[in-house]
Amino acid sequence: MVQNSQKSGEKMERIVSLAKRRGFIYPGSDMYGGLSGTWDFGPLGVTLKRNIMQLWWKLFVEERDDMYGVDAAILMNQKVWQASGHVDTFTDPLVEDLETKQRFRADHLLKEAGLSPEGLSLEQMTQLIKDNDVKSPNGNALSEVRTFNMMFKTTVGPIDDDTSISYLRPETAQGMFTNYKNVLDSFYPDLPFGLAQQGKAFRNEISPRDFIFRSREFEQMEIEYFVDPAKWEEAFEHWRQQVWRWTQCLGLPDENVHELEVQEADRAHYSKRTIDFEFDFPIGKEELLGLAYRTDFDLRNIQNATAKNMEYLVKGTNTKFVPHVIEPSFGVERAVMAVLTAAFTEDEVNGETRTYLKLPEHLAPIKYAVSPLVRNKTELVAKARELYDGLKKKHGAVMWDENGNIGKRYRRQDEIGTPHCVVVDFQTLEDDTVTIRERDTTQQRRVPIEELVK
DSSP states (O other), rough: OHHHHHHEEEEEEEHHHHHTTTSEEEETTTTGGGOOOOOOOHHHHHHHHHHHHHHHIIIITTTTSSSSOOOOOOOOOOOHHHTTTTHHHHEEEEEEBBTOOOOEHHHHHHHHHHHOOOOOOOOHHHHHHTTTTTOOOOOOOOOOOOOEEOOOEEOSSSSOOOGEEEEEEEEEEHHHHHHHHHHHHHHHHOOOOEEEEEEEEEOSSSSSSSTTTTTEEEEEEEEEEEEOOOGGGHHHHHHHHHHHHHHHHTOOOOOGEEEEEEEEGOOOOOOSSSEEEEETTTTTEEEEEEEEEEEOOEHHHHHHHHHHOOOOOOOSSSOOOOOOOEEEEEHHHHHHHHHHHHHHEEEEETTTTEEEEOOOOOSSSOSSSESSSTTOHHHHHHHHHHHHHHHHHSOOOEEEEOOSOOOHHHHHHHHTTEEEEEEEEEHHHSSSSSEETTTOOOOEEEEHHHHHHH
């Protein structure tokens, strides 16, 4: 077990190192000493992230007739978060190192000590810590467990009082619930229908950790799918299958994705059924995304708080009801981390260890890398530039690479995850063919330029 844990930790370190070295992900505010729980996406990372988000939008919005996209404001009236229960219940269990005053997630410390915090009250967690003499990471005694609200509070406008309080949204879901009636009035769609949104969310995590897995600023892709209360199980099963379709489109092996039926004691306060989809990350089996049955909790809260009718009138009938909601919730950064984990591969080529990202071609930030065999031959460079321009117009995600010898270029493109390296050599000048070297097999073949561009 220890050996496997060490190997997993080493793999995580190699992925983080590659991500920084090759321009995928950098530590946030790095020049100024960093800021815990924040990360910056570099040129390749932002492209990979956009490819994932665009794929999600294509699958779940553009290809469907029952989905409507929205983009709600990050700052919302504080009453939204009061009605949703976030002000009172959006909390994590916190303990404090009595010597250093550092704060930690109590449930994380218990898990690291081999103890289960699932379903325990704050008092029970406190007792479990005392009974098992659980210490802080610094080896010091811990305080009693108490709650910590994870929402970032801010003020809106020039006056700083109770009426100016707002929050950086901790999820995108409430922006969709507050727009349910707007979409209903504008489009009056048939049930079932969904609202989809991608955007930033913010959580003041007590102890952000594990690369981009748990951070304070992140992006979500969420769907609120409104259904007839009598048909929620059918809709839930539909979205369960869609989640599996999604993980397969990301290139995640089925055997590394696991469904966890969340027990009632561990479900969110609004949920009557939840499945957590977990993935075998290098840090262990952890939650990748969630699927929840939220009943009519959110729309009822809005109706009660605003006195506005949230009922849906079934077309051609007098039947009215407040729809129930199925919510598939996807984290962008966790999807990126899962894709990098699944793609990270090491093999042996000519007696040397080779590291490459076996990214699905539709997700790879760079599809083709174009090189002249040697950089000091004018005619080769000109021909390669002509080919580069043609591929760039067609595919966009094309890189020009002439640094170092051809072997170093291949190694660099392997780590980037580029599926195809195209080399213009002296034979190209004679017959208009180029060498294409495939990332996964390292095999090379001759292809006519005309065929490649078409």
